[in-house]
Amino acid sequence: METLSIKTENKFRTLISKQTYLKGEAICTMPSENIMDKPNRYTVQIARDRHTHVGKLAALNHSCDPNVILDTDKMLMIARRDIEKGEELSFFYPSTEWEMQAPFICLCGAANCIHVVAGARFLPLSTLENHYLNPHIRDLMTELLKNTRLHLKKLQEG
Numbered sequence: 001m002e003t004l005s006i007k008t009e010n011k012f013r014t015l016i017s018k019q020t021y022l023k024g025e026a027i028c029t030m031p032s033e034n035i036m037d038k039p040n041r042y043t044v045q046i047a048r049d050r051h052t053h054v055g056k057l058a059a060l061n062h063s064c065d066p067n068v069i070l071d072t073d074k075m076l077m078i079a080r081r082d083i084e085k086g087e088e089l090s091f092f093y094p095s096t097e098w099e100m101q102a103p104f105i106c107l108c109g110a111a112n113c114i115h116v117v118a119g120a121r122f123l124p125l126s127t128l129e130n131h132y133l134n135p136h137i138r139d140l141m142t143e144l145l146k147n148t149r150l151h152l153k154k155l156q157e158g
């Protein structure tokens with residue numbers, strides 16, 4: 001955690017790496033303070049009905065082409081690609097969040113930008129497939145697809 005610093009500019013916080021990391025390297029453990037059953041704009045979802053405050057990592061911004069992943073199974077932040085010293089760290093919010101309490105418009109500029117960041121449940125499978133997803137997001141997505149299929153079947157049967 002001491003290899004990370006928070007930069008604040010116009011009340012906008014960013015998390016900066018103070019050293020280089022190689023792809024796949026664990027950067028730090030995810031702090032877990034204050035577990036709640038409902039999300040807010042500062043929490044990270046770590047299981048179907050568990051949301052936690054993550055200390056310094058709350059300064060992590062979203063990107064559609066992120067350089068870190070949050071592994072909620074191992075509770076680790078891991079480099080998704082090589083990271084330079086001084087680089088801002090970001091992760092793909094829908095990789096942990098199913099339904100966000102405070103959706104926003106993404107201006108990351110990535111070619112694959114999803115534009116509306118509201119949680120995994122609002123994204124097509126074809127988009128989610130290109131990202132690292134935590135087990136609770138995979139489970140919830142499988143459930144949603146199963147329910148949709150059942151619903152369609154009922155409609156067809158009249």
Ligand SMILES: [Zn+2]
Nearest residue numbers: 064106108113
């Ligand atoms: Zn984006």
